[in-house]
Amino acid sequence: MPAPRSARRTFGLTFAALAALTCCGPALAQPPASGDAGNAGEATGPALNVFRSRNVILTTDLPAEKSEALLVELETMLDLVGRFFGAPLRKPIPLLVWKDTAKWQGVPLPPEAAAKMREGGGVTIGSTMGLQNTFTGQFRATDASATAYASSRRGTPLHESVHAYCMLTFGGTGPVWYSEGLAELGSYFRQGDVSVRVSEPVMSHLQTSPRQTLREILDPNAVTGDSWENYAWRWALAHVLAYNPNYRDRYRPLGVSLMNEDGKLSFESVYGPMAREITFEYDFFLDVLEQGVRPDLIAWDWKGRYRPLREGRRATARLKADAGWQPGAAELTEGVVIEYAAEGEWSVGRDEPRPTHVTVLDDDYEEPKPEDDAEPTEPPPPVTADGGEDGRGRLVGAIFDPNDYTLSEEFELGAAGTFTAPASGQLVLRCRDKWGQLDDNDGRLTVRLTAVKTE
Missing domain, CATH: 2.60.120.430 (Galactose-binding lectin)
Known part of the structure; x- marks a missing residue:
């Protein structure tokens, strides 16, 4: 069964524009801007190895065969995520993946990562640098860093790598409903295939548990890392918004705005006028949910004519x-x-x-x-x-x-x-x-x- 994953901590260095003022906040496990493994490079031990691909620096206790297979899977997913947003990854992701936690004894890890190791989950920790206008308050990210930590269990390395991609590409991950929904969505990406293909625990939960409403999913007070069950509902909404032709053209621009934190777009401003339609199609999607369902094929024709x-x-x-x-x-x-x-x-x-x-x-x-x-x-x-x-x-x-x-x-x-x-x-x-x-x-x-x- 999937394990809950932690909140991502994003700390930043902010340079004030139009004023000779520099503000900075603390940074946990902050990799250098070059994209090197940063503190991940310190995570070495006799049972750990480092494997590299174009977009990932993997430190792990997994055997070489599994590590290489994981890199291939990650590269495929990151390529698809980059195409989805039209923005390829800017620098490699330092990723630490554990299977046998005993082999990580004595390895220096941030407190959040150490906690997730004990729980069997994952966390992505990053920092963002940028320019902030002291008159308007508007912030523009100029560089970002992110390190992902993950258990080898059920898709966690994929999920955390999506968060790392978002931090490195857009400077943030957005509110919980978008951040976690997208991370789950991205971890399921397949070339040219928008059909549902999720793990059995997720499918069973969505088919048999009391349904979360859109209001519950969009709750601004929700916290990341709460439970894999909540992640499942966020994925369901993301799958509808990203692939249903009635809503998909708005999903990516909304996400970019939310992750940039530019304040230009919100769920209400983008989808508010069609809230009843989205609620109906979200509920209908869950009513008929099974492996293979395609939102593009079951989309409701709201423009149909009836005599x-x-x-x-x-x-x-x-x-x-x-x-x-x-x-x-x-x-x-x-x-x-x-x-x-x-x-x-x-x-x-x-x-x-x-x-x-x-x-x-x-x-x-x-x-x-x-x-x-x-x-x-x-x-x-x-x-x-x-x-x-x-x-x-x-x-x-x-x-x-x-x-x-x-x-x-x-x-x-x-x-x-x-x-x-x-x-x-x-x-x-x-x-x-x-x-x-x-x-x-x-x-x-x-x-x-x-x-x-x-x-």
């Missing part, structure tokens, strides 16, 4: 198999009887579970198979809106109430027939499949609807 259907009126909906709920083109009144017919065929991919998240340091890690060694599979046969024998591929519907942002229970449809609207609101339709397996579906349907009876 009020009174007796004799018609509407036409066009649907994709590889998407979640889609506009059914009709706004219905509870009790109205709708006649429908679906034209076309679509196909659903194989019913196979999606993988969980493991790192190269986990006991259950297995080397991925080369794509050339993958067993060839037959493309799934197309089906009509009646679906296959297992029920997948069947046309189903629900009613969304745009006034109170609620979604009715799903009801079955098919290739043709009639149904009675169970509630008033907007008709939404989809191809039935497991929510984490939409990405390998294909095909489209056209659904024609006619109101044949109204009360």
Whole structure:
């Protein structure tokens, strides 16, 4: 089970602009600006070794094979984080990773790092130098340093390295909700893949525990390092904001502003006008959460058009198999009887579970198979809106109430027939499949609807 991780301590040296005044604060474990290992270089012992890659200076008691594998994993992640923000890492990250704490006896560590070693967690400690205008109070970071300390347990070195990247690149990590959500998000990064792939403890917690609200996640009084359970909820919000096309274009600019602490943007100023939509999609994401879920495929179409259907009126909906709920083109009144017919065929991919998240340091890690060694599979046969024998591929519907942002229970449809609207609101339709397996579906349907009876 993931261990809680500590707050990052960021101390700074501040040079006052437009005034001959220099202020400085204390710095814990402050690496030199050159990006060398700094005090991490003092963490040497007979059982410790230093390994280097382009962006990481790793001091560890891990064996060489595991250390080299970790460096490869870290380099891949840091490259993806840099691309995500459009800002490559400026200097190497000194990273200390422990597995057997007995081998670190006598090694000088900052108090925060020593505490995390006892707890089995991690912490990133850094400093920022910059210029502050004495008239406006505005601060501009000019240089930063960061050292990451981490247990080898479940992704902690990845998580702390994201914090170190943010400190070195932007001068800070932002408020807790963004800082910890991003660190978890970054530790799961995979090239060209925005689907959910988290550890089993995280998945189980999010599926079975009382849900944290957005207000609780955004609590300005929250402290970092509180619990891995809180980190899980922060990740869930980050995954929605970063990958859902309704919100993703605002997530990175907001983060840069928060990490720079320039005061230009806040969650309220960026996302406040769409708070109800975000709340609905965050809750919906958790309602359907499983390995493989993609926020871009289940994103709600808030711009969809719906035509009020009174007796004799018609509407036409066009649907994709590889998407979640889609506009059914009709706004219905509870009790109205709708006649429908679906034209076309679509196909659903194989019913196979999606993988969980493991790192190269986990006991259950297995080397991925080369794509050339993958067993060839037959493309799934197309089906009509009646679906296959297992029920997948069947046309189903629900009613969304745009006034109170609620979604009715799903009801079955098919290739043709009639149904009675169970509630008033907007008709939404989809191809039935497991929510984490939409990405390998294909095909489209056209659904024609006619109101044949109204009360």
